[in-house]
Amino acid sequence: MGSREEIVAAAAKVMREQGYAHATTKVIAQTAGYSEALLYKHFRDKTDLFRSVLAEELPALGATLAELTADPGQAPLRDNLVRVARLGLAFYVDSFPIAVSMFSSRELLRSHRERLRGHGPHLPVRAVAGYLRAEQALGRLKADTDVEAAAALLLGACFQQAFLATFEETEPADQAERLADVLLAGL
Structure with missing residues (x-):
């Protein structure tokens, strides 16, 4: 492991313990x-480092959604939704302690939002909607399904x-199958 990777791993640890x-x-x-x-030879600032933590140290939600969108028919729809829900749960459990401190100050949140330049919490919902749109094109979802609302419901849950889980300092129950089944019933 090189210095860059060690810095990203350390950033993830510190951000989980102390918040962003x-x-x-x-x-x-x-x-x-x-x-x-x-550190500054590898990263412009703490925001750049935060983006690297999200991309490299947290469960690979974005990469999995890109893979599913590229080839949505590779597995049954339910299996794919369970996979998305499991990754969503893991991603939010890992990122919640890091990101929540940004909400402690409106100025910090505004500054962080501006520095992210379009990279933000809306991206996973857009990616899930894109995946669901690909499923719709295959005919595995009804044509009138509101994929944006379905994506928001799944990731919101x-x-x-x-x-x-963060509030209670517990591990979240693996509800991925239940979430996928409830979503599928409405699709």
């Missing part, structure tokens, strides 16, 4: 065993379960 708002680049660099100057 309180995780400093100095502490992240120290946790990784490197200087803050080396995953987010809610992550919130509860």
Whole structure:
């Protein structure tokens, strides 16, 4: 593992423990065993590092959704929805402690939102809607299905379960099959 990967892993650890708002680049660099100057050779700022944590240290929700959208018919629809729900639950459980601190200040949230430049929490919902649209094109979903609403319902339920697990300091129940079945009943 190189210094960049070690810094990203350290950032994930520190951000999970302290939240994004309180995780400093100095502490992240120290946790990784490197200087803050080396951190800045790999990353422009903490936001750039945060994006790397989301992409590299959390469950691969985006990559899986891209794969499913490219070839939606490779598995039964229910299996794909269960897979999406499991990844959604894992992604939100891992990212919730990191991201929630951004909401501690309107200024911090505004600044972070501006620095993300279009990369934000709306992307997973869009990706699930894209996958569902691909399923619709195969005829595996009704033509009049509101895929955006279905995506929001599925990931919203995953987010809610992550919130509860984080609040209660427990592991979330694996409700992926139940969530997929309820969604399928409405589709």
